Amino acid sequence: xxxxxxxxxxxxxxxxxxxxxxxxxxxxxxxxxxxxxxxxxxxxxxxxxxxxxxxxxxxxxxxxxxxxxxxxxxxxxxxxxxxxxxxxxxxxxxxxxxxxxxxxxxxxxxxxxxxxxxxxxxxxxxxxxxxxxxxxxxxxxxxxxxxxxxxxxxxxxxxxxxxxxxxxxxxxxxx
Amino acid sequence: xxxxxxxxxxxxxxxxxxxxxxxxxxxxxxxxxxxxxxxxxxxxxxxxxxxxxxxxxxxxxxxxxxxxxxxxxxxxxxxxxxxxxxxxxxxxxxxxxxxxxxxxxxxxxxxxxxxxxxxxxxxxxxxxxxxxxxxxxxxxxxxxxxxxxxxxxxxxxxxxxxxxxxxxxxxxxx
Numbered sequence: 001x002x003x004x005x006x007x008x009x010x011x012x013x014x015x016x017x018x019x020x021x022x023x024x025x026x027x028x029x030x031x032x033x034x035x036x037x038x039x040x041x042x043x044x045x046x047x048x049x050x051x052x053x054x055x056x057x058x059x060x061x062x063x064x065x066x067x068x069x070x071x072x073x074x075x076x077x078x079x080x081x082x083x084x085x086x087x088x089x090x091x092x093x094x095x096x097x098x099x100x101x102x103x104x105x106x107x108x109x110x111x112x113x114x115x116x117x118x119x120x121x122x123x124x125x126x127x128x129x130x131x132x133x134x135x136x137x138x139x140x141x142x143x144x145x146x147x148x149x150x151x152x153x154x155x156x157x158x159x160x161x162x163x164x165x166x167x168x169x170x171x172x173x174x175x
Numbered sequence: 176x177x178x179x180x181x182x183x184x185x186x187x188x189x190x191x192x193x194x195x196x197x198x199x200x201x202x203x204x205x206x207x208x209x210x211x212x213x214x215x216x217x218x219x220x221x222x223x224x225x226x227x228x229x230x231x232x233x234x235x236x237x238x239x240x241x242x243x244x245x246x247x248x249x250x251x252x253x254x255x256x257x258x259x260x261x262x263x264x265x266x267x268x269x270x271x272x273x274x275x276x277x278x279x280x281x282x283x284x285x286x287x288x289x290x291x292x293x294x295x296x297x298x299x300x301x302x303x304x305x306x307x308x309x310x311x312x313x314x315x316x317x318x319x320x321x322x323x324x325x326x327x328x329x330x331x332x333x334x335x336x337x338x339x340x341x342x343x344x345x346x347x348x349x
Binding site for chain 1: 178182189204216218221228229238245247250
């Protein structure tokens with residue numbers, strides 16, 4: 001029984017790792033190996049704690065989400081920690097050369113606010129599929145989460161995009 | 176402005192947003208992924224998830240893992256069932272024997288009941304209960320008959336036939 005469970009959890013852990021790697025969550029500073037291990041350990045402990053309890057899909061889903069939120073938080077803490085002293089190399093010059101000018105930073109901020117405002121003004125039926133799409137969800141995933149057919153999801157996304165572009169043009173926001 | 180530019184700017188906006196505490200974030204991601212099956216869903220958790228890049232990224236990964244999650248839950252449940260059955264082998268082995276014993280008991284009871292049936296007894300012996308055999312039953316209008324069962328045996332004469340309906344035979348004039 002224990003060996004079979006361990007095999008199942010190992011296989012599931014490998015799928016968690018692959019999914020994280022394919023979705024580039026590493027951009028947020030998350031190590032897929034860490035998440036895989038943590039998911040396996042937490043599920044194993046839950047099984048050991050209560051061998052007769054139900055182990056529904058919603059519970060497993062919650063464990064995975066919790067582990068990933070924890071991993072994101074740990075990555076944020078690591079990023080906020082001060083960098084080690086460099087060995088005599090002056091990094092200030094590089095920092096100054098890559099930083100945007102105040103003018104371009106302000107312009108960028110205006111664009112960000114304008115795009116967010118235009119999306120926010122869309123009707124909810126069109127806004128949510130568009131937001132999902134802009135956050136990197138595939139068409140099928142958008143359709144599944146929004147409870148739409150694939151065709152309906154595609155139409156709503158592109159109509160939403162067209163509307164946002166038109167509003168941005170009226171506002172005079174360009175590339 | 177093209178699609179990529181809009182996506183980049185939208186994500187920049189979502190990167191600046193501040194989320195609620197972790198527990199609320201976990202609840203929102205789970206609710207957002209669960210809600211699509213429900214026609215009366217609450218879309219607010221999904222709105223909050225989409226407003227935060229990290230939450231959206233986590234939701235995307237978990238959405239992709241959904242088939243694997245369902246499969247694992249099913250496999251663990253199956254393993255549990257096998258474990259429960261393995262823990263009680265004697266009951267599993269004894270099941271056909273118990274069924275056979277129950278069937279044999281029922282058969283024995285049926286044989287005993289058949290053996291006690293009055294039709295198998297001596298015809299001369301009075302039977303315990305007779306149906307519609309009572310002479311009185313024929314004299315009463317059917318709508319007033321409560322039961323047609325008489326507890327008098329067939330072979331026992333009724334009071335009416337023995338005494339011609341008279342209970343007292345004395346003479347008060349003498």
